[in-house]
Amino acid sequence: MNETSSPLTSRREFLKNTGRLAAASALAGVAIPHVHALGSSTLQVALVGCGGRGAGAAGNALSTKSGPITLVAMADVFENRLKGAYGELKKQHGDLVDVPQDNRHIGFDAYKKAMDTLKPGDIVILTTPLAFRWVHFTYAIQKGLNVFMEKPLTADGPCSRRMLKLAEEAAAKNLKVGVGLMSRHSRALQELHHRIQDGEIGEVNLLRGYRMHGPVASAFSEKWPGKPSELLWQISRFHSFLWASAGCYSDFYIHHIDHLFWMKKSWPIKAQALGGRHYRHSPEGKLWIDQNFDSYSVEYTFADGAKFIMDGRCNNGCTPFYASYAHGSKGIAVVSKSGDCGLPSSTHKGQNPERNAIWTSKIKSTDPEGDPYLNEWNSLVDAIRNDKPHNEVKRGVEASLVTSMGRMAAHTGQEITFEQMLNSEHEMAPDADKFTMDSPPPVLADSEGKYPVPMPGIVKDREYSTA
Numbered sequence: 001m002n003e004t005s006s007p008l009t010s011r012r013e014f015l016k017n018t019g020r021l022a023a024a025s026a027l028a029g030v031a032i033p034h035v036h037a038l039g040s041s042t043l044q045v046a047l048v049g050c051g052g053r054g055a056g057a058a059g060n061a062l063s064t065k066s067g068p069i070t071l072v073a074m075a076d077v078f079e080n081r082l083k084g085a086y087g088e089l090k091k092q093h094g095d096l097v098d099v100p101q102d103n104r105h106i107g108f109d110a111y112k113k114a115m116d117t118l119k120p121g122d123i124v125i126l127t128t129p130l131a132f133r134w135v136h137f138t139y140a141i142q143k144g145l146n147v148f149m150e151k152p153l154t155a156d157g158p159c160s161r162r163m164l165k166l167a168e169e170a171a172a173k174n175l176k177v178g179v180g181l182m183s184r185h186s187r188a189l190q191e192l193h194h195r196i197q198d199g200e201i202g203e204v205n206l207l208r209g210y211r212m213h214g215p216v217a218s219a220f221s222e223k224w225p226g227k228p229s230e231l232l233w234q235i236s237r238f239h240s241f242l243w244a245s246a247g248c249y250s251d252f253y254i255h256h257i258d259h260l261f262w263m264k265k266s267w268p269i270k271a272q273a274l275g276g277r278h279y280r281h282s283p284e285g286k287l288w289i290d291q292n293f294d295s296y297s298v299e300y301t302f303a304d305g306a307k308f309i310m311d312g313r314c315n316n317g318c319t320p321f322y323a324s325y326a327h328g329s330k331g332i333a334v335v336s337k338s339g340d341c342g343l344p345s346s347t348h349k350g351q352n353p354e355r356n357a358i359w360t361s362k363i364k365s366t367d368p369e370g371d372p373y374l375n376e377w378n379s380l381v382d383a384i385r386n387d388k389p390h391n392e393v394k395r396g397v398e399a400s401l402v403t404s405m406g407r408m409a410a411h412t413g414q415e416i417t418f419e420q421m422l423n424s425e426h427e428m429a430p431d432a433d434k435f436t437m438d439s440p441p442p443v444l445a446d447s448e449g450k451y452p453v454p455m456p457g458i459v460k461d462r463e464y465s466t467a
């Protein structure tokens with residue numbers, strides 16, 4: 001898919017256009033013929049991307065209580081991942097998993113075969129690495145499918161602009177789209193949001209987010225072993241490569257970034273940051289060759305001068321800290337007690353979250369609506385069955401773009417504005433729609449097996465140089 005000749009040029013224009021998307025979504029059930037399943041009809045689901053998050057999302061879909069849902073097709077580039085996900089889902093959900101061998105597809109074109117199994121109005125789950133999100137979303141819209149897609153949605157400006165335009169196309173077709181930023185479906189955070197907007201802690205002037213722990217997932221990688229292909233290996237280690245995941249900053253920290261900006265009810269205008277790599281070797285002494293920093297500290301600034309500090313670290317032996325806070329002129333809110341949206345949320349007079357409690361959320365994770373992962377699926381399926389407006393792509397693009405803004409500030413050592421990130425021309429995986437099993441990856445290892453890394457203050461206009 002090519003870029004159009006008139007890219008968005010400012011934050012104001014971006015928000016104006018996303019406002020049009022919201023309006024289109026709000027009118028979806030009024031003038032546009034619905035193309036989705038209704039009432040108690042069985043919804044069929046295809047899973048594109050069978051890693052851990054994909055299997056989890058499919059399990060959430062099959063656990064909804066609003067009518068029959070069946071998994072009928074699966075797609076991945078790795079056969080072992082598809083087999084593993086199929087076996088686990090079949091074990092947990094029995095007859096709700098009805099995926100014959102002919103509907104289990106392997107390869108870069110497997111997404112088309114899986115979606116071709118569905119009828120208009122069914123649901124496709126898109127949980128591959130984000131480089132392929134716009135490719136798969138484009139085909140889902142062409143097929144008239146409702147969509148659930150995992151975060152982040154984009155890694156750069158070109159894909160953010162492209163995904164916004166695709167979101168408008170989906171809204172125009174009255175398709176329902178959910179995005180895996182589940183914090184906003186937490187009942188505790190929803191109540192906290194209302195309380196903050198009603199002034200319970202006063203004017204919000206500082207937000208803080210922390211995710212600090214040891215190396216996790218595939219963010220830190222040793223040299224490519226020579227097989228599978230370098231492209232497939234990078235996809236299997238997607239957290240290590242900015243083109244595939246937007247790196248550990250975007251993939252790990254976007255939940256705090258999304259829900260804290262929600263509490264402020266505003267997106268920032270600029271970011272400055274620092275970060276670096278303390279350790280280039282694993283504890284066993286083997287060289288790490290990925291593109292991530294192991295520590296980040298980003299300061300976002302709002303139009304009213306308020307600040308948001310996001311700190312992230314992936315180092316063993318350091319004090320762990322994984323929580324988020326909102327400070328106001330009259331008090332403080334504990335947004336996430338622990339984890340991405342951990343219970344309980346609370347508000348307090350003054351700035352000490354250990355004293356003077358005003359309110360503490362009562363819902364428990366075991367309650368019927370205590371799981372935000374299930375809540376987001378229940379909302380999506382309810383919107384499909386009852387023709388309610390539901391398109392979370394606008395917010396998903398905004399959250400991904402703002403997250404990338406902070407990451408780019410750290411990687412370049414420059415102050416990055418919203419407009420700069422939005423209008424950046426560096427697309428990290430421009431040919432993602434053309435990949436085959438024999439394609440080279442977007443970044444290649446050098447003679448020592450290393451990949452290009454950010455060089456703050458040296459490479460200033462993009463996050464790494466391949467020259």
